[in-house]
Amino acid sequence: MQNQTQINSIHQLVELQVSKTPDAVAVVFEDQHLTYRELNERANQLAHYLQTLGVKPEVLVGICVDRSLEMIVGLLGILKAGGAYVPLDPSYPQERLSFIIQDTQLPVLLTQHRLREIVPTHQVQIICIDNWQAIAGQPADDPSREVQPQNLAYVIYTSGSTGQPKGVAIEHRNTIAFINWAEEFFTTEQLAGVLASTSLCFDLSIFEIFVTLSCGGKVIVAQNALHLPNLPAANEVTLINTVPSAIAELFRMKGIPTSVQTVNLAGEPLQSTLVQQLYQLDHIQQVFNLYGPTEDTTYSTVALMEKGTSEIPSIGRPISQTQIYLLDAHLNPVLTGAEGELYISGAGLARGYLNRPELTSEKFISNPFSQQPEQARLYKTGDLAAYMPNGELKVFGRIDHQVKIRGFRVELGEIEALLNKSLGIQQAVVVARDDNMGNKRLVAYIVPKSSTKVALQQVTARILRSLLKQKLPEYMVPSAFVQLDELPLTLNGKIDRRALPVPQWTRMEAGAYVAPHSPVEIQLAEIWNRLLEVEQIGTYDSFYELGGNSLLAIQLVYQTNEAFQIELLLSKFLENPTIAGLAQTIDALRGAEISTNKTNNLTVEVELDPTIYPENTLVEPVLELFLTGATGFLGAFLLAELLEQSRSDVYCLVRASSIEEGKARLHNTLKRYQLWNEDFSARIVPILGDLSQPSLGIEAGQFLRLAEKIDIIYHCGAWVNMIYPYSALAASNVIGTQEVLRLASQTKIKPVHFISTVDVFSTANEAEIRVVGERDATGPFSSLYNGYAQSKYIAEKLVMTAHSRGLPVSIYRPSNIMGHSQTGICQNNGFVARMVKGCIQMGIAPELKAVLNLVPVDFVSQSIYHLSRRQSSFGKAFQVVNPVSLEWEQLVNWINRQGYPLEIVAYETWYSQLLKQRQNRTSENALTPLTALFVNQQFIQQSLGSFYFELEDSLDKLAVNSIVCPPVNDDLLNSYFSYFTKCGFLNPSYSESQMRDLVLQ
Incomplete structure (x- = not known):
């Protein structure tokens, strides 16, 4: 190792490793990677660019990016420029991001184009790191080194007891001391592949990124720890550094790869049962319990957990260059076995709190026990601990109201301060309680200003949760709100937190209750009930309004995937976190034959099944019709048009459990829009099926008989959804179209009339109004502005491919469909x-x-019918518009x-x-x-x-x-x-x- 006196900064340690292993892989994210040389050169270019903007030592630079290779390049580039980075989590509310930006007076902020809208700008200069063309022209060599050990490296904001977060200012020398310890403590083999799953706003990320890069390992970036099983590089992970709640869930889901030999756990109290569960895995050789506040650069103590013991885990002994003192209220050392407040001294101690000199003086005090300069101060942690006879430390709790939620430090006073400012609240107190699965969850107890019914209705959990979400990170928003007439008090008049009632995890006022009815919804409700501990869960209840959080969401997605044998992504669940939304996503994903995770590149190649070729010849006259989407708004009017304008029977694909239920759905739909005619009854034939399933969900024999029976197809069915991505809609809208074309091609040729949308025209990147001619073609897939438009675009491509193979087809693209021109009947939810x-x-x-x-919908249905009757319409697309x-x-x-x-x-x-x-x-x-x-x-x-x-x-x-x-x-x-x-x-x-x-x- 290079002489440490020559190392002044974190990035010098990384540069030293670059010189040793330039071609080794340094960072992996999904299927992308950077070698040490590539990482260093990109960071150098960014550093030179930042220096042209005035970044130098003691200048703070914000970084708000998604987890990616760019995240690592950004961190290293800021340090190489001489600046100190301030992490801003994109998931934080704008108000919290705004506070941090104002508090730090950031001159420069690194972000990505897709995040610009959520980043408060103020006076900060925004640099989009994914716009590399502006940076690529900079030199790739290491910038000149002006950074000194005492210069700032980063500022991480933690929860504040007074209602505002506070920034912990860490210097380069603090982190260098920490890295030096880690390099001596862990072997090269242990650090060969380190999972980087922690938010940059949490100091476990310092170990995952900078220890690994300084020691020649591979940083394997993940969205969070529970994404590990799905990572392409999962089997390259040798060390997991996370919180106990996350590793417990990984263990439950059997998601710890056999390549993992070492597990570091920190941020939460560790249970012995969890340690022994991990040791049941033959490949786990060492489990470490680590302790340390952000104010002491990540870790202060470490303990190797013993295999086969049931004792309460200790936090071990101090790491190198760290001293621990257990003191009483008068700053006198306590005896072995006696509880005292834990104070820390040593090389890892932070400079203090940014712009908070009074708080810094309160928490960082002079050390009366040492005259050495690096031990001149003590940090007052607020933790109660005791020395065991073997010299190890055990922590027993707090002297204040700080708690840890999924590893994040939470000052309950910050939440209480916000609640007490809310209208209608007289008093509020927040506590952390264990749920039945052992997870810490926040509970808020509130006393309204008035006991009147009106006041109680105004102070609702939904309103309070919405208020807090605008100001606090998700992990700080209580899972439950309990209304009390008064808070229990001790004999001396203080709030008796131990006497607060255990909450009943109920729906509260999550919304009007609609019971799950389908088998999928009922099964989902059972999963939600186990996770959220809420007995009555409605189909439209929001997961988060029922007390869900990010960890529970990940568990829910995993259990849903296990139960239904699908590959649902967390991001797709979060787009509509209700049982109804999840059930429809499951229906869409089941049986899908196309990739659900390749559309981020905004290009999709879908080929029509080569076995779909028209058989025999077109049969005249048309006697039997087949219609999809008859229970939709346009579909109902088209069904009525077909019945009125012809004497044909119309076979209607409908989702139902029986023919009787199918008939009832079609009857009720026509009746709702005042279209029902008793003469229709004998000519409407329900066909039970599902667009998202192979062969439209129709049994093979019946599918063949239907192909022989019908003579023309109107494909109006689709899953119309403004929010869902292409991947969720493709099964119904794309694969469903392919199966319709399969039906049209078997036994005899059946013309297909496909109802699409004007949304297939290129619009995503165009702010100006366009003029579209009748013969205009659609633009590229990548320019379409939502997943529904993309799915209809691809479906059109399949239809035209079938036409090139000899199938008669026509395409109809309606614009905004409104109500009937005479009755005015509309779909109110348009x-x-x-x-x-x-x-x-x-x-x-x-x-x-x-x-x-x-x-008007009647113009659309009439137009489709009459254009479909013309032989000259085949092979054409019509804009059915006003x-x-x-x-x-x-x-x-x-x-x-x-x-x-x-x-x-x-x-x-x-x-x-x-x-x-x-x-x-x-x-x-x-x-x-x-x-x-x-x-x-x-x-x-x-x-x-x-x-x-x-x-x-x-x-x-x-x-x-x-x-x-x-x-x-x-x-x-x-x-x-x-x-x-x-x-x-x-x-x-x-x-x-x-x-x-x-x-x-």
């Missing part, structure tokens, strides 16, 4: 309708460059004239008001469930519309049959608003449960 209602409820509308192309579009501002002005006062305001102002509506859970605003979507202004513009249309040929063909699209005028809009008023849609009391399913149309 995006345009919901947008109108939400704006009316707020009294304001956003200023948008959007063009609404509103097309020849006259309506600008958003025109619609808002029309609404004003109808007596609904609407003021057009800047988008930011409108969105801010929507956020306030979201906080006020009693507002019932139609848009609050979609608030997260509206962060992106472009999304709402694209959803309302971004095209003018130029149409000639198809309109001429329709005019021959007297099919003319009604203009969007007072008569048409009046019919819609009349229906909205009649059905109660525009009534403030309209049930939110009737509106909750926009994304599940």
